Amino acid sequence: MHTKKWLQTTLAVVMASALLIVGCSNGNSGEKDSASGGKNSEVSKEPVTFDYFAFGTNRDTMASDTTIGKILQEQTGVDWKMEFVVGDASTKSGVMIAGGDYPDVISPVGELAKFLDAGALIPLNDLIEKYGPNIKRVYGDYMNKITNEDGNIYILPFTANVNGYLSPPDPTSTFWMQRRVLKEFGYPQVKTLDQYFDLIEKYQAKYPSVDGKNTIGFVTFASTAGEFFTITNQPMHLAGYPNEGGVMVDMETHEAKLYQGTEDEKRWLAKLNEMNGKGLFDPESFTANKDQYLAKLTSGRVLGFASYSWQIPDATTNLRTAGNDDLRYVALPIVYEENIKDAYVDPPSFVNNRGLGISVSAKDPERIIKYWDNLLTDENQKLVQWGEEGVTYSKNADSRMVMTEKQLTDRNDNDFKHKYGFAYFDYEWPRYGDNSVYEDGNAHVPFNQPEVAAINYTEGDKALLKAYKLDTFSDLYAEPVERPWYPAWSIEKEPGSPEQLFSQRAGDLQQKFYPRMVLASPGEFEADWNEYMAEYNKLDAKGYEGFMTGKVKNRIDGKW
Amino acid sequence: MELGKGTVQVEKTAGQMAKSNAGASRFKTFFIELSKQKMLMLMSLPFLIWVFVFKYLPLWGWTIAFQKFKPARDFFDQKWVGWDNFKFLFQEQQFYRVLRNTLVMSSINLVFGFVTSIVLALLLNELRNIFFKRTVQTISYLPYFISWVVASNIVQTALAPEGIINVLLLKMQFIDHPVLWLGVGKYFWGILGATEVWKNVGWNTIIYLAAITSIDPSQYEAAEIDGASRLQRMFYITLPGIKPVIVLILIMNLGHILESGFEAQYLLGNGMNVDFSENLDIFVLKYGMQMNNFGLATAAGMFKTLVSFIFLITANNIAKRMGESRLY
Numbered sequence: 105m106h107t108k109k110w111l112q113t114t115l116a117v118v119m120a121s122a123l124l125i126v127g128c129s130n131g132n133s134g135e136k137d138s139a140s141g142g143k144n145s146e147v148s149k150e151p152v153t154f155d156y157f158a159f160g161t162n163r164d165t166m167a168s169d170t171t172i173g174k175i176l177q178e179q180t181g182v183d184w185k186m187e188f189v190v191g192d193a194s195t196k197s198g199v200m201i202a203g204g205d206y207p208d209v210i211s212p213v214g215e216l217a218k219f220l221d222a223g224a225l226i227p228l229n230d231l232i233e234k235y236g237p238n239i240k241r242v243y244g245d246y247m248n249k250i251t252n253e254d255g256n257i258y259i260l261p262f263t264a265n266v267n268g269y270l271s272p273p274d275p276t277s278t279f280w281m282q283r284r285v286l287k288e289f290g291y292p293q294v295k296t297l298d299q300y301f302d303l304i305e306k307y308q309a310k311y312p313s314v315d316g317k318n319t320i321g322f323v324t325f326a327s328t329a330g331e332f333f334t335i336t337n338q339p340m341h342l343a344g345y346p347n348e349g350g351v352m353v354d355m356e357t358h359e360a361k362l363y364q365g366t367e368d369e370k371r372w373l374a375k376l377n378e379m380n381g382k383g384l385f386d387p388e389s390f391t392a393n394k395d396q397y398l399a400k401l402t403s404g405r406v407l408g409f410a411s412y413s414w415q416i417p418d419a420t421t422n423l424r425t426a427g428n429d430d431l432r433y434v435a436l437p438i439v440y441e442e443n444i445k446d447a448y449v450d451p452p453s454f455v456n457n458r459g460l461g462i463s464v465s466a467k468d469p470e471r472i473i474k475y476w477d478n479l480l481t482d483e484n485q486k487l488v489q490w491g492e493e494g495v496t497y498s499k500n501a502d503s504r505m506v507m508t509e510k511q512l513t514d515r516n517d518n519d520f521k522h523k524y525g526f527a528y529f530d531y532e533w534p535r536y537g538d539n540s541v542y543e544d545g546n547a548h549v550p551f552n553q554p555e556v557a558a559i560n561y562t563e564g565d566k567a568l569l570k571a572y573k574l575d576t577f578s579d580l581y582a583e584p585v586e587r588p589w590y591p592a593w594s595i596e597k598e599p600g601s602p603e604q605l606f607s608q609r610a611g612d613l614q615q616k617f618y619p620r621m622v623l624a625s626p627g628e629f630e631a632d633w634n635e636y637m638a639e640y641n642k643l644d645a646k647g648y649e650g651f652m653t654g655k656v657k658n659r660i661d662g663k664w
Numbered sequence: 665m666e667l668g669k670g671t672v673q674v675e676k677t678a679g680q681m682a683k684s685n686a687g688a689s690r691f692k693t694f695f696i697e698l699s700k701q702k703m704l705m706l707m708s709l710p711f712l713i714w715v716f717v718f719k720y721l722p723l724w725g726w727t728i729a730f731q732k733f734k735p736a737r738d739f740f741d742q743k744w745v746g747w748d749n750f751k752f753l754f755q756e757q758q759f760y761r762v763l764r765n766t767l768v769m770s771s772i773n774l775v776f777g778f779v780t781s782i783v784l785a786l787l788l789n790e791l792r793n794i795f796f797k798r799t800v801q802t803i804s805y806l807p808y809f810i811s812w813v814v815a816s817n818i819v820q821t822a823l824a825p826e827g828i829i830n831v832l833l834l835k836m837q838f839i840d841h842p843v844l845w846l847g848v849g850k851y852f853w854g855i856l857g858a859t860e861v862w863k864n865v866g867w868n869t870i871i872y873l874a875a876i877t878s879i880d881p882s883q884y885e886a887a888e889i890d891g892a893s894r895l896q897r898m899f900y901i902t903l904p905g906i907k908p909v910i911v912l913i914l915i916m917n918l919g920h921i922l923e924s925g926f927e928a929q930y931l932l933g934n935g936m937n938v939d940f941s942e943n944l945d946i947f948v949l950k951y952g953m954q955m956n957n958f959g960l961a962t963a964a965g966m967f968k969t970l971v972s973f974i975f976l977i978t979a980n981n982i983a984k985r986m987g988e989s990r991l992y
Contacts, residue, residue: 194949198953204735217956221734221735326935387844387847388824390847390934391824391847391934393817599955600957604955608950612758612950616938618935619847
């Protein structure tokens with residue numbers, strides 16, 4: 105009896121201490137791991153795997169599981185465990201920062217300010233100086249733009265164009281119209297917002313339903329806070345400005361002016377309100393989630409919509425694959441007045457707050473920098489965009505890089521892009537900008553190569569181009585004007601600063617009042633607008649504009 | 665959590681026993697008692713440590729509420745700002761709106777959740793066909809296991825202008841044109857309440873069903889002999905039988921009155937219903953976490969803890985006065 109009792113006691117003690125020991129030993133082993141991963145930085149091709157984390161959207165993979173990643177691994181011995189954010193980016197970055205445990209390299213996208221604030225990235229200046237001849241070649245012209253205010257370089261951006269500037273042959277605007285509408289009325293010129301909506305109105309009056317389903321006049325995507333800009337950015341474009349975020353920068357005085365709370369914004373909302381009154385605006389714009397929105401666009405019932413092309417690749421690709429050109433859309437350079445010059449084609453620009461950085465937890469920064477430097481040779485840049493000659497691209501008699509139809513289909517195919525690695529290596533790495541040209545004169549991005557763009561057109565595309573007497577869709581748009589500060593949206597606002605608070609509050613107001621104003625009965629619009637302005641005027645817009653103007657002027661003076 | 669609470673209670677009883685012995689021998693009796701129960705003590709030790717590590721140590725983080733917190737800085741390098749974060753919180757107009765939404769939504773959830781799950785438990789208990797009962801139970805708690813992301817997608821699709829709800833109502837001629845359910849702010853609370861019930865009712869019945877099985881069957885037999893109808897048996901035997909459990913769960917849930925959930929509101933919310941859907945958690949996410957303002961987030965967390973504390977203690981005391989079962 106007695107012995108049994110002691111046995112029990114011992115058991116209890118063992119259990120208690122086991123719990124503690126497990127807790128402690130876990131911590132210890134973690135430390136050991138990171139210590140042993142320390143300095144072994146001879147120039148070696150010894151196999152090593154680093155962690156890569158990006159705040160863009162993609163699927164997780166091992167770099168060596170892709171063809172491109174494998175080739176780069178053979179050159180350097182380096183493999184990458186690539187992970188991408190799932191769910192809310194700010195939450196993920198917050199957790200990373202709070203834990204202080206980072207992957208080797210991070211592409212913070214919209215979370216850059218937070219990571220810098222937390223001191224999560226290491227300065228790259230010395231590393232570039234020592235190990236990065238190619239990095240210096242590519243980023244040399246942009247040194248002042250990639251250098252932070254404290255004199256350090258923390259990230260290598262994705263938009264450093266080399267050897268000149270090649271405009272994309274097929275830019276898009278934010279206003280899309282279904283092709284059957286244009287066809288119905290004999291391909292008329294559509295330039296102003298009024299013309300755009302008139303055409304939709306006329307078409308819907310003629311065809312209120314197709315295949316038993318009602319046609320939808322106009323829809324946009326304004327249900328989630330994260331992409332509410334889809335509806336709020338339009339006044340800026342309609343007034344003839346490129347996407348600068350919340351402000352329009354005057355070409356003469358370089359003053360950054362908010363367009364929220366101005367006549368430009370009111371005009372846009374009043375037009376939507378009018379369309380809603382006529383039953384041409386789909387109120388589900390404010391409630392549908394992204395899946396529902398994309399499904400609607402793919403259904404072919406929508407006559408016109410507003411979105412950036414990069415928000416809707418799934419819908420446009422699916423419509424293209426479906427093959428009915430009448431149901432596809434074409435983007436038009438819509439502005440408020442005939443005499444306004446559109447600015448849908450981005451001017452040469454450098455986005456300095458999107459890039460890849462090395463974290464303070466990185467095991468071997470030298471090796472990483474060498475990998476990046478190797479990635480930035482002309483050969484390897486061709487590899488990540490074009491692939492291998494004879495496999496994913498060919499050369500014609502003039503030794504221009506071209507693609508056969510099969511190769512082009514592959515290059516457009518989502519699964520192939522992932523398997524081959526284009527989807528993982530053609531962005532979110534140190535790279536040539538999209539508008540770059542190689543030494544031999546070929547375009548860096550295949551779709552910017554005129555020979556490739558030409559065979560990329562479908563029959564419907566060609567018919568449309570012919571009807572409007574265009575060579576490429578870029579002929580629809582005005583030539584971009586040089587804006588040395590562009591884009592103003594990449595001006596980082598410090599976390600917790602008055603400017604950031606203003607953006608949040610002003611954005612909250614838009615989210616609350618836009619649906620009310622657009623869906624109001626026409627008689628109430630004015631009252632709602634006044635209420636909105638009363639709320640808006642409580643915020644410090646002047647302070648925000650002052651901050652932005654200052655930053656824009658700094659950029660013009662070369663201080664990025 | 666449950667286990668942790670259990671241990672605290674064991675401690676208490678031991679303490680009370682010791683206390684009941686008067687005077688100088690108090691210590692002695694305490695130790696005698698302690699050595700008698702050393703088995704229990706040792707067994708509860710790991711859980712005490714667990715509670716301390718996970719529930720008390722993190723309270724250190726409350727200091728963040730008084731700082732302009734920067735993650736990279738040392739504790740001693742942080743900038744101390746006094747009550748600034750609390751001032752910002754309580755002076756913010758939106759705060760009172762989100763507080764109202766939070767309270768209303770969690771009250772709706774509480775009331776709806778209680779009534780439906782108790783009723784369902786009572787009904788299930790009356791079922792005699794075991795196969796049918798199991799089927800109903802399984803179906804009713806299936807939605808509990810799907811994530812809110814999926815659930816809210818189902819709700820959004822069902823409530824779309826061409827979704828099943830509108831189609832049904834149109835066919836039955838209750839409405840003559842589709843209603844944008846998620847676009848009308850004042851419908852939001854109802855939609856959320858219904859969604860919560862749909863998702864959680866099955867799961868919540870489990871505990872009541874378990875409580876019902878502990879009721880002495882002889883009571884039912886006696887009632888039956890006395891000629892009580894089925895309804896009367898439900899009202900006079902089953903309900904009073906599970907009353908202690910109901911009160912206990914009510915007290916615990918009152919402690920969570922400021923937790924009206926997050927995912928559902930975040931995923932179903934949009935600009936048109938923001939006045940009704942935005943709750944405290946979303947506000948904290950927007951103005952705290954997303955803006956790297958951890959101080960504000962912590963201050964809001966402290967406020968929530970304080971309110972929970974008050975509710976919990978008040979409810980417990982009321983239960984105590986009324987002679988009902990209670991937490992402590």
